[in-house]
Amino acid sequence: MARKPAVLGGKPAFNNKIYITRPVVPTMNELRPFLSDLLRRKWLTNDGPYIQRFERELRAYLEAPYCATFCNGTLALQLTIQGMKLSGEVITTPFTFPATPHVLYWNNITPVFCDIDPETYNIDHRHIESLISPRTSGILAVHIFGNPCNTEELEKIARSHGLKVIYDAAHAFGVRLNGKSIASYGDASMFSFHATKIFNTMEGGAVACSDGHLYQKLRDLRNFGIRGEEEIVDTGINAKMNELQAIFGLINLKKIDETIKKRKNLFTRYLMNLRKIPGIKFQKITDKTSYNYAYLVIEILHEEFGLTRDETFICLREEGIIVRKYFYPLCSDYPCYRGLPSAKRELLPNANMVSSRVLSLPLYCEMKEKDVDRIVEVIFSIHYHAGKIKKKLHQV
Ligand SMILES: Cc1ncc(COP(=O)(O)O)c(C=O)c1O
Structure with a gap:
């Protein structure tokens, strides 16, 4: 009964x-030594020592040649699309969080929605080719709920049409596919470190990629395009992660x-x-x-x-x-x-x-x-x- x-x-x-x-949050004992150092040093943001260390550790964990941190995953993805100079139309999934299509909108790009696979809930590669037009510049696929997309098929289609593949991997931190980190796939992968994610820095995000030029671009874009005191190279914005977020990340990464x-x-x-x-x-x-x-x-x-x-x-x-x-x-x-x-x-x-x-x-x-x-x-x-x-x- x-x-x-x-x-x-x-x-x-x-x-x-x-x-x-x-x-998951750090304990006071874990935080104390970091906090006292942070307060003594007073270097709170702008590429401080904890950001640099966190990025090194993320690179190692994600097995990615390059990894740039951001204040949140949305701006990380938005600036990746800007940095890759995508334009026109980008094919994406409708079964996702609002940030996925919104980052296209903010780049003046029209999202083209593609149906999903009813079993994996990921974008269904079998419908993509029929959606490609002369204006299509990329595929923005989401590893939904951390479940990897069919990377092989997506990347095959992208290669044959000269398109970029960006993964919204907001949910996929810690996932491995075919024995490799999920960050190894596509032209770039964005991870969200929002408090609701399995790995968090309160708010935060990162982009992993293998292209050094894109990495440099992302570093410029997240800091107003400032490369040097008298050198502003791009139309960037303020999307930097701060030192306290990096400390959270360093502690949580161990867990x-x-x-x-x-x-x-x-x-x-x-x-x-x-x-x-x-x-x-x-x-x-x-x-x-x-x-x-x-x-x-x-x-x-x-x-x-x-x-x-x-x-x-x-x-x-x-x-x-x-x-x-x-x-x-x-x-x-x-x-x-x-x-x-x-x-x-x-x-x-x-x-x-x-x-x-x-x-x-x-x-x-x-x-x-x-x-x-x-x-x-x-x-x-x-x-x-x-x-x-x-x-x-x-x-x-
Ligand atoms: C699929 C997806 N993409 C992007 C984002 C945006 O990440 P953030 O909240 O770190 O800006 C989220 C969620 O929170 C998400 O679930």
């Missing part, structure tokens, strides 16, 4: 709300393997138990991937589960479980993009379907196994009482 869901008058499963994520291990344990526990509930589908992680367990995303299949994603969302929120609809709405449905020819719903059937079904569940390092078990129990009880819940939610 399943418990009575809160939406039917039962006791909520969590008195203190359980959130989708909680950041990344442990972070991924803890998340893997919780992720596996979720999967093992959620698989027993009808109507729940999971993202297919690309073969030959060493995954970072960045997100626990489920698809709610209405027919088998008994409720829609939106009904399930209401039920879980009533239980104190703060799930999120990542990514809904699709970028192609935002008022600023929905007039584009590529944004038509009939051209993006898989993206529309997945976006209407997905829910992200709480997953973070400090989460207890018993919380995972409780969330699964709640989801089961919602499925079990689906008929009654539907009536209750739709009664007038």
Whole structure:
């Protein structure tokens, strides 16, 4: 007999709300020596010693010849596109965070939305060639939820049409594909170090690339284009990471393997138990991937589960479980993009379907196994009482 869901008058499963994520933070003991040095030195930003050290360590971790840090991932991506001189149109996915198409807009580029693969949720390379026009200059693909894109096919298409490939790897820090760091693929990869990401510097981001000219360009662009006291070489902006962010990064980078291990344990526990509930589908992680367990995303299949994603969302929120609809709405449905020819719903059937079904569940390092078990129990009880819940939610 399943418990009575809160939406039917039962006791909520969590008195203190359980959130989708909680950041990994340094301890006071870890911070103290760095902080006292920072305050004594008073070098707070502008390519200070901690930024330089953090960039060295990031380069080693990401196995990237070059790595530039930024104050956030959005500006990192925006300046990468500016630095590569992309123009006209760029092909991208609609199933992503708003920053992905917005960085194109800020570069005066029209996003061209391409449908996604319904299993991996990544851009579907099979549709790309039909979207290439004389104005196309690149492909901006997203390793969504940290799941690697089909890099081989994307890069093959890009090579044969003379296009650049940039990966929005905001979710993919720590991921490996075919035994190589995910940063090894494409012309550049952007990582976000926002507080919600598996590796954070509070706010922050980085771009990894193998082209030394692009790296120099990124260094110029993140600092107003200033190369020397009397030498301004480009139309840059202020997008620098500061020393305190770099200190966070240096401390958290030491914990990344442990972070991924803890998340893997919780992720596996979720999967093992959620698989027993009808109507729940999971993202297919690309073969030959060493995954970072960045997100626990489920698809709610209405027919088998008994409720829609939106009904399930209401039920879980009533239980104190703060799930999120990542990514809904699709970028192609935002008022600023929905007039584009590529944004038509009939051209993006898989993206529309997945976006209407997905829910992200709480997953973070400090989460207890018993919380995972409780969330699964709640989801089961919602499925079990689906008929009654539907009536209750739709009664007038
Ligand atoms: C896919 C994706 N791209 C870009 C960004 C922007 O990164 P930031 O928040 O560091 O600016 C995010 C998110 O936070 C994201 O999820």
